[in-house]
Amino acid sequence: MSEFNDIQRLIRLKRHEQPPQGFVDDFVASLHERQRSEMLQGSARGLLWERVTTYFADLLNPKWAWAGATAMALLMSAWMMRPAGTASQQVAQSNHAATSSLVAKEDNADVKRNLISRHYGGGFADEQNVQPVNFTQSFQGGVQNAGFKGDLEPLPSP
Amino acid sequence: MSDRPNNPDSDKDLVERSQNGDTRAFDDLVRKYTPKLYGMVYNMTSNREDTADLLQDVFAKAYRSLKRFQGKSTFYTWIYSISVNMTLNHLKKRGRYTKLSLDDVDSGIQNDPDFIDITSGGNPLREVNIHELQKRLNEAMMKLSEDHRTVVTLYDVQGLQHAEISKILGVSEGTVRSRLFYAHRQLQNFLEEFRK
Numbered sequence A: 001m002s003e004f005n006d007i008q009r010l011i012r013l014k015r016h017e018q019p020p021q022g023f024v025d026d027f028v029a030s031l032h033e034r035q036r037s038e039m040l041q042g043s044a045r046g047l048l049w050e051r052v053t054t055y056f057a058d059l060l061n062p063k064w065a066w067a068g069a070t071a072m073a074l075l076m077s078a079w080m081m082r083p084a085g086t087a088s089q090q091v092a093q094s095n096h097a098a099t100s101s102l103v104a105k106e107d108n109a110d111v112k113r114n115l116i117s118r119h120y121g122g123g124f125a126d127e128q129n130v131q132p133v134n135f136t137q138s139f140q141g142g143v144q145n146a147g148f149k150g151d152l153e154p155l156p157s158p
Numbered sequence B: 001m002s003d004r005p006n007n008p009d010s011d012k013d014l015v016e017r018s019q020n021g022d023t024r025a026f027d028d029l030v031r032k033y034t035p036k037l038y039g040m041v042y043n044m045t046s047n048r049e050d051t052a053d054l055l056q057d058v059f060a061k062a063y064r065s066l067k068r069f070q071g072k073s074t075f076y077t078w079i080y081s082i083s084v085n086m087t088l089n090h091l092k093k094r095g096r097y098t099k100l101s102l103d104d105v106d107s108g109i110q111n112d113p114d115f116i117d118i119t120s121g122g123n124p125l126r127e128v129n130i131h132e133l134q135k136r137l138n139e140a141m142m143k144l145s146e147d148h149r150t151v152v153t154l155y156d157v158q159g160l161q162h163a164e165i166s167k168i169l170g171v172s173e174g175t176v177r178s179r180l181f182y183a184h185r186q187l188q189n190f191l192e193e194f195r196k
Helices: A004-016 A024-041 A044-059 A064-081 A082-102 A106-116 B008-019 B022-045 B048-068 B075-094 B106-110 B113-118 B130-143 B146-155 B164-169 B173-190
Strands: none
Touching: A004 A044, A004 B130, A004 B173, A024 B022, A024 B048, A044 A082, A106 B106, B008 B022, B008 B048, B008 B075, B022 B048, B022 B075, B022 B146, B048 B075, B075 B146, B075 B164, B130 B146, B130 B173, B146 B164, B146 B173
């Protein structure tokens, strides 16, 4: 760093530059005047704004940023780890509320007309005309059928 | 030569009294730090009027914020940080070009060994006028970037240590040393004719 010695010695000469004589006393007096003036003439809005900006200027430092991030993380964790039943109930309630408002209500007559039980005669549609099979008559030994339709029909006589 | 306060404990007492509403204690702090901060702000702005206005803003803000000063750093570091930040904000708003105004140079410069050496026989600029030298130094300082000017002011002019500057600026000591190195190299070019 010796190459910079000359430069440093030159720059250090600037410490001989001084404020004018009596500057400090005048400065303190004008600071008092300014403070009184701010107190008396400053608008309420201006004073409020000044206080708010000063407060947040000190607030927005890394310590508060970390605290805020930690609080957010805790809130998120609590929300994600709450009991599952609570969540499903809430979802079901909200779904019911949403769908019930969209689907038109049916009266009882419509419900009766469309009930499946009124049209159901047992079995599937293509089984309704098949005669019941008498197992004791048709079974002639061998492996018992598995119960499919083809198995249940009597074998054609040779 | 360092401008650091000799007794930081006295600051603590003055700060506590100020926080308890003793306005005279705050006045004592203002009187104590105005010359030091004036030097710092003036060397960054090179303008006397701007310096006085900025110092008013600095102490007004310090007074409003004093209740929340918790003493984690020294008052000295705290008030310097406020001054540096407000000065840098001011310089950003003001822009690059401004009228430079020179401060008075005290008579002590005539006895300063560095000044005697610069104006002695071996130097081609031995006939240099003090005010001309002052003007050239200020112009060279203003050619530096704001960050570089800040570290040169705090280290070379104000005599603070790297660790103190690092706390005031909120950067690492390595960054302070690096900025000083590049600032000195630039100043070397700007002030070539003053070097032997």
